[in-house]
Amino acid sequence: MDYADMGGKSPSPFLPLTRDGLVDRVANSLAEAILSGSLQPGDRLAESTIAKQMDLSRAPVREALRLLESSGLVDYKANRGFFVHSLSVEALEHLYELRIVIETASIRRLIASNHQEAVKALRAQLDHLHELSSTGVEMAPHVDADMQFHRLICHYSGNPRFLQVFDTTANEIKLSVIYTGRLYADPALIAQTHEPIFDKIAQGDAEGAVAAMEYHLSDARRIVTGMFRKNQESKQK
């Protein structure tokens, strides 16, 4: 038997054996630190310091930082180095506007092509969200599951470019939620606000689903930017 060319799911008895390079591990580690809030926006990310802390040279750290830059988690200024990405209210507005464009476009393509498969996956993800809502108070898992629902929509659009655009926005959206505190007073609301979108998609009602998504994202934008503004004001004084 030839284990090399059995396309599809892992036919081999071995685990994927994730040979993540050093750079990826560094990037993941840094991303976690940023998304967990250990590092504040604007904080300097000195290469030497990080390299020393992780006990390796500056080269892989530098590459990891460049990677994070392209995913929007850090900013780079020539001859000045890397800093944890700082958000502004304007940037958030632009971000949500882009999300509306990409995710509504994804919905249209999704309904026109991959419908059956997509509905199944989205239903499963929604169920997962409902389960989560009864559990912990930790914010991160809820946000992740929320984002995953939206990501699935882009995935099942059938256009990898749509997913790519979504992914570039995803980290910044996560950042904004982390920094502004919880999105909804009750985590159970997260799952509920996605039901109307799913319903319309399941019915194959493209325009209805688009409208539901626009409403949902506009609402989220309103809440996030509102809290963001309040947060900044409280920091001023």
Next chain:
Amino acid sequence: MDYADMGGKSPSPFLPLTRDGLVDRVANSLAEAILSGSLQPGDRLAESTIAKQMDLSRAPVREALRLLESSGLVDYKANRGFFVHSLSVEALEHLYELRIVIETASIRRLIASNHQEAVKALRAQLDHLHELSSTGVEMAPHVDADMQFHRLICHYSGNPRFLQVFDTTANEIKLSVIYTGRLYADPALIAQTHEPIFDKIAQGDAEGAVAAMEYHLSDARRIVTGMFRKNQESKQK
């Protein structure tokens, strides 16, 4: 192509005074080589070779290649290095679909906000295109001017994210045109096909402009993918 240009307006009377770092110069140089066709898709881009040819060390070359990767000009495979980006027909279809989404969204936002300023800039760019059409037979300037028209639309959308998405697609689109040969038999047609879009925008007719843009991009997609297919077949034998 200038990777340092952030697309914003220059408030000072002085030119940006591009203190391009070494990395940017290397990136520009490589981009030119790729977009001019000196390097063929799939060609290996060995760091040492490039470093020797440019008389510097591998570090800045490596960073430049990573930069080009994020702008879609080169592909990177772990432990194998960098290669000139290879296009597929499917990728092109996806790319044009994304362009339609972003550029039509840009048109809507543009007409709703920056209208006056945008119309002026677009008219100027169209005039420039017309002037070009009577001159040389070189393809690159026409393609650049064409892309610049579309880029202006994204720019005047007022949402930097839209422009950012456009820029990530721009290089690949350029590549496809370079590799498939001329888009239109007569360069004068390039300018003409953009007039309807401009007219509708100038009139403030959002839906009309969107329709014109969709028609234009669908047409371009049809031509490019068609020539691409033909090109590949001729390479087979």
Next chain:
DNA sequence: GTTTTGTCGATTGTCGACAATTTACTTGAC
């Protein structure tokens, strides 16, 4: 003859050191 295994050359991955630049601090003048 086909498949597996071993070896080699080439290329990327990582490292520590030095040069160039920026930032922070100190010093001095007003």
Next chain:
DNA sequence: GTCAAGTAAATTGTCGACAATCGACAAAAC
């Protein structure tokens, strides 16, 4: 006390060298 210039420290930018990894070819086994 405030501001400016000059100096020192810290940080990024670049370099050349070594280690790890990969692909291709050669050799051996079936």
